Amino acid sequence: MSEQPKYQQLAAALRREIDNGVYPPGARLPSESELSARFGASRNTVRNGLKLLVSEGLVTSSQGLGYDVRSHEVFELNASRFENLTFPQNGDSYTTDVTNAGRRPHQTLRVEMRPAPPDIAERLKVEAGSKTVLRFCHRYVDDVPWSTQATYYPGWLMERAPRLTEPGDIAEGTTRYLTGAGVEQVGYFDEIATRMPTPEEARLLEIGAGVPVLLWTRTGHSRDEPVRCTVTTLRGDLNRMNYEIGDLAALGGAE
Amino acid sequence: MSEQPKYQQLAAALRREIDNGVYPPGARLPSESELSARFGASRNTVRNGLKLLVSEGLVTSSQGLGYDVRSHEVFELNASRFENLTFPQNGDSYTTDVTNAGRRPHQTLRVEMRPAPPDIAERLKVEAGSKTVLRFCHRYVDDVPWSTQATYYPGWLMERAPRLTEPGDIAEGTTRYLTGAGVEQVGYFDEIATRMPTPEEARLLEIGAGVPVLLWTRTGHSRDEPVRCTVTTLRGDLNRMNYEIGDLAALGGAE
DNA sequence: TAGTGGTCTAGACCACCTC
């Protein structure tokens, strides 16, 4: 008779109504008991259907309030430009980009000495477990948690760039500081992956159910060897990355 | 007393055991009734906890069998090289890449005339709803659904490159065909985003719960204007993208 | 205080897989 389970029918019906604008972004869905009456299903079955929509990232739920249709706003992140070097300003490219977009950036920084995790060690071409410096940033835009960024520097860099270990910002930006110390990054290797957040990531980024993270791993190289590895964890619902490749003069956007 | 809900405690405990290798990738978890006994919880509560792990992409469930720890295998996709032009082979870069990796590629192609969707129209700099050619690929690796790829060409291209509308492969590759027709792509603009799959995408890619998709939108430009827009939808659990930027001679990998 | 979602239980029946 029914072909599809009732909770999926319910989810499909609501999904269709959301798509058609019956419930536009930001709108509140009917309550569980109303839906229960409308679809002739028990409350648990209704909850099952709603949980589907939540896990698709279409709606959110808040205790005591109800279910809201999620509204999206994405921040565009240009990853193909070289960091700092092309910018006259002080500070890192994150602060620059966010400020340029008319938003208010905010970040907390933590510096630690850490043994190199295996994946990082491989990228930095050092022994797993060998000494590295970890600079960890937790970043906000207009007080919304936006991304975390963990940059690992190999232990041998410390002699040439001791300020990396100092807790606190490096005013001119770390890339520029390294360049000044004779360690210039002439190439990047970027890797991009996606997955659901770990509970820890969900906590730090205040991610609700149904929102994946974008993992951006950038390994910076001098002319001779890798000098740093940065893992940025971005909220998937708030961020989009882009790369410009080759000649884009016709776009007019490449200044 | 308990601080955390029982189903989250259960999920946390199993997550820890999975991380510690008690249940390695591919292993089967205890059945719902066993977990119910172990944690002193009703079956529904156990299911709630397991659903959490499923939605995190950590485990999968199959009716009649049980819960398995997911094992990951990722395909690396180099997006910063120019397509076709740098390869002496026939065919597209997908076929080339997959074959090089020692895997067996397979794809189905569909060609349609379609009014331009708004987001595509904007990127192609044509009117929304104007005529475009859509070439849609459904791609498999070793018979596992891997990605879908939708390429839109603006209507004005048809006069110069009529073979685009023919249903069926273009042996030398579309990029090379276009170059031969006097439409050379000299630059790409790539955008990368992530989200949970729509039900349609989940069906095509046979994606289980807890697996996001990676959306890769590439707009190819001639010296004067955009000539095509390709939207690739990749299974997030099977794919990772990378970009090489600047000079990576030290890597040794840049041939 | 009333309404909302969040957690939990106990039990029923079904669909799928293996033996």
Place this chain on the structure above:
DNA sequence: AGGTGGTCTAGACCACTAC
């Protein structure tokens, strides 16, 4: 046949939000 997960129900109590 017996075990597994999938669906569904009915009802209980709690936590949060609004008024």
